[in-house]
Every structure is written in structure tokens, then in C-alpha cells.
Amino acid sequence: MSKKDIRSLSLDQIKKFFLENGFKDYRGDQVYSWLWEKSAINFQQMTNLPKSIRSILEESFIVNHIRVHTIQKSKDGTIKNGIKLFDDLIVESVLIPTKKRITACISSQVGCSLNCKFCATARLKRMRNLNPDEIYDQVALISKQSKEYYNRSLTNIVFMGMGEPLMNYKNVIEAIKMITSKKGLGISARRIVVSTSGIPKMIKKMADENVKFKLAVSLHSAVDSIRTSIMPFNEKMNLSELKLALKYWYKKTKRIITYEYVVWKGINDTIEDANALVDFCKFAPSKVNLIQYNSIDDNKFSQASKDNIYLYQKILEENNINVTIRRSRGQDIDAACGQLANKPSLN
Ligand code: SAH
Numbered sequence: 515m516s517k518k519d520i521r522s523l524s525l526d527q528i529k530k531f532f533l534e535n536g537f538k539d540y541r542g543d544q545v546y547s548w549l550w551e552k553s554a555i556n557f558q559q560m561t562n563l564p565k566s567i568r569s570i571l572e573e574s575f576i577v578n579h580i581r582v583h584t585i586q587k588s589k590d591g592t593i594k595n596g597i598k599l600f601d602d603l604i605v606e607s608v609l610i611p612t613k614k615r616i617t618a619c620i621s622s623q624v625g626c627s628l629n630c631k632f633c634a635t636a637r638l639k640r641m642r643n644l645n646p647d648e649i650y651d652q653v654a655l656i657s658k659q660s661k662e663y664y665n666r667s668l669t670n671i672v673f674m675g676m677g678e679p680l681m682n683y684k685n686v687i688e689a690i691k692m693i694t695s696k697k698g699l700g701i702s703a704r705r706i707v708v709s710t711s712g713i714p715k716m717i718k719k720m721a722d723e724n725v726k727f728k729l730a731v732s733l734h735s736a737v738d739s740i741r742t743s744i745m746p747f748n749e750k751m752n753l754s755e756l757k758l759a760l761k762y763w764y765k766k767t768k769r770i771i772t773y774e775y776v777v778w779k780g781i782n783d784t785i786e787d788a789n790a791l792v793d794f795c796k797f798a799p800s801k802v803n804l805i806q807y808n809s810i811d812d813n814k815f816s817q818a819s820k821d822n823i824y825l826y827q828k829i830l831e832e833n834n835i836n837v838t839i840r841r842s843r844g845q846d847i848d849a850a851c852g853q854l855a856n857k858p859s860l861n
Pocket residue numbers: 632633634673674675676677678679709710711712731732774775776805806807808809810851852853
């Protein structure tokens with residue numbers, strides 16, 4: 515029988531295991547602290563446990579810890595990690611340093627089931643969902659690297675790596691519980707952004723559950739025919755459904771919605787496109803991040819001209835919608851948004 519990953523057990527379940535095996539239940543607290551707070555990768559590291567307990571644990575469980583497979587450092591300081599999972603699949607996690615922040619950009623799935631035409635991860639298809647501990651470990655790793663490389667603490671977490679977090683909702687929520695818990699990394703939920711391509715049903719569920727993290731929606735077009743042509747799943751979950759879900763989100767949470775939006779030449783760079791965006795998002799306080807397009811070796815997409823991007827900015831501002839033009843980081847090592855696709859490291 516294959517051994518169970520001990521981190522799929524709750525604290526209560528671990529305590530129960532100890533009680534059933536004739537030990538005191540505080541051993542459960544000790545092990546739990548080693549596994550999460552201290553990121554132990556095996557039972558031998560748990561030095562405040564008697565050897566006998568460590569062997570029983572070893573006989574019964576494994577610790578499926580992530581391993582750093584490759585590290586690449588960009589000239590702008592961004593660090594991209596290729597992460598090997600217990601079954602040898604690989605995902606990527608990125609550390610992004612700026613003057614004020616250090617952000618961890620983490621993955622929620624191996625590959626992705628959505629087929630956004632402009633995203634390199636889409637080419638990998640979805641292999642599997644990440645487990646809560648695999649998501650947690652990425653944050654713990656970047657937090658450690660942040661101290662090691664920059665002597666600073668991790669300040670923000672964005673679910674903008676590989677995968678669609680709302681298609682792995684349960685595990686993402688479990689991971690966030692541990693990331694924010696005092697028994698885990700103790701990072702405030704307000705510093706976490708979950709970015710979604712826009713799954714209406716799951717946005718409503720999140721609103722009902724009154725989650726405390728921030729929501730970002732990758733909109734890219736507020737015209738159904740255009741959005742469907744670049745994000746084909748929009749055909750089944752179209753903009754009116756998305757808008758209803760977001761209205762519900764706002765009604766329940768009263769929290770601002772961030773839209774991520776790339777302006778592409780000849781695709782969504784006209785005044786009509788910008789006006790459609792204004793129409794789409796003015797129902798609630800919102801913010802638009804105009805993000806830079808990161809090339810994925812595809813001749814169908816190219817960044818719109820500066821003039822057209824400024825035009826977007828002007829139209830949004832005239833309509834009192836908060837807008838920022840975002841520069842991308844880590845492009846030279848394929849670590850920027852949409853470029854995560856396990857390209858082999860050249861170093
Ligand atoms: N699946 C989630 C999170 C991962 S993508 C989502 O769709 O939001 C993170 C962000 O990068 C999204 O806004 C996505 O639309 C954007 N993105 C994808 N490919 C890109 C590319 N080639 N250039 C710039 N941004 C891209």
C-alpha cells in the first residue's frame with residue numbers, strides 16, 4: 515500500500531493518529547509545526563520528537579515536498595524557479611522584486627485546461643491540479659529566497675503562474691488557509707490576489723464564502739465575439755454571465771475588482787473596444803491594469819502601439835476608472851505573465 519502524504523491530514527487527524535498509537539496528542543502540534551511553519555522535508559528533521567516516533571511516522575507517511583529543479587535570474591532581479599513535484603511533473607514559481615514589494619507569482623495547476631490563444635501555459639494542456647501543500651510550498655520557497663537573495667520579507671502573493679486557480683478552487687482555498695494561518699506563514703489575505711480568467715460560477719461561490727483575498731479578472735476584451743476568439747471558453751461563459759457574477763461579488767463583498775487587460779494590435783485596440791471596456795466595468799468600483807504583452811513566439815499577437823494604449827488610458831480616466839500601465843518583469847528568462855511553459859533553462 516502506498517504511504518499517504520502526511521500534509522493531506524488536518525491537525526486533528528494527526529493528533530488522532532498519535533492518540534490511536536498510544537502517544538500524547540501534543541505530538542500532533544509538534545509535527546504540524548514542523549510540516550507547515552518550518553517546512554520540514556522529512557521526519558528526521560523533527561528533532562524534538564523521540565526517534566521511535568520519527569520511525570513510526572516514516573513507516574506510515576511520506577512528506578511530498580516540492581524540489582527546486584532549475585533557477586534562472588533575470589537582469590531585472592526576477593527569479594524563476596522550475597519546481598519538481600513528487601511525480602516529476604514541473605511547474606514554475608516566480609519571485610518579483612520591486613522597490614516596495616517582493617511578490618511571489620505561483621502556480622495552481624500543472625498546465626491549464628483553458629485555451630487562451632495568447633498564453634504559453636495553454637499549450638501544455640492540464641495535467642493535474644496542484645495539492646494544497648504544493649501551492650503552499652511555492653510560497654514558502656519564495657519567502658525563503660526573498661530573505662536569501664534580497665534580505666527582505668515576502669510582501670505579496672499573486673496566483674498568476676500556471677493554471678486557472680478557480681478550476682482548482684478547493685485546493686487553492688486550502689492552501690490560502692495555511693498561507694494566512696499563524697500555524698503556517700501568517701501572511702494577510704489582503705496581500706493575496708487570485709487572478710481568474712473569469713469562471714462565473716466560482717466567482718459567485720467565492721462571494722458566498724466571503725473570502726478575504728483580492729480578485730483580479732483577466733478580461734482582455736469586453737466584446738463577446740472578440741473575447742471568444744482569443745479566450746474560446748468565453749463562448750460557454752460569456753461576458754453577460756461574467757458581469758452578473760461580478761455584480762454579485764461586489765454586492766456581497768463591497769470590494770473593488772481589478773481587471774487585467776492586454777491591448778493587442780488589430781484585435782482590441784480601437785476606441786470602440788475601450789468604450790466597451792468602460793461600459794463593462796462601470797457597475798462597480800474597479801481598476802484596470804493595462805499589462806504588457808509578452809511574446810510567446812506566435813505571429814498572431816503583438817502589442818498595440820503606444821498611442822493606442824494611451825488612448826485606452828485616457829478614455830478610462832475620463833470615465834473615472836482607475837487605470838495603470840504595467841510593465842512586465844522577467845521577460846528575458848520567460849518568467850513574465852503568460853510565458854510560463856517549462857522552457858528548458860539555458861544556464
Ligand atoms: N489563469 C489565470 C491566472 C494565470 S495568467 C488568469 O487567467 O487570470 C496571469 C495573467 O497573465 C492573466 O491576466 C493572463 O491573461 C495574462 N497573460 C497570459 N498570457 C499572457 C501574455 N502572453 N502576455 C501578457 N499577459 C498574459
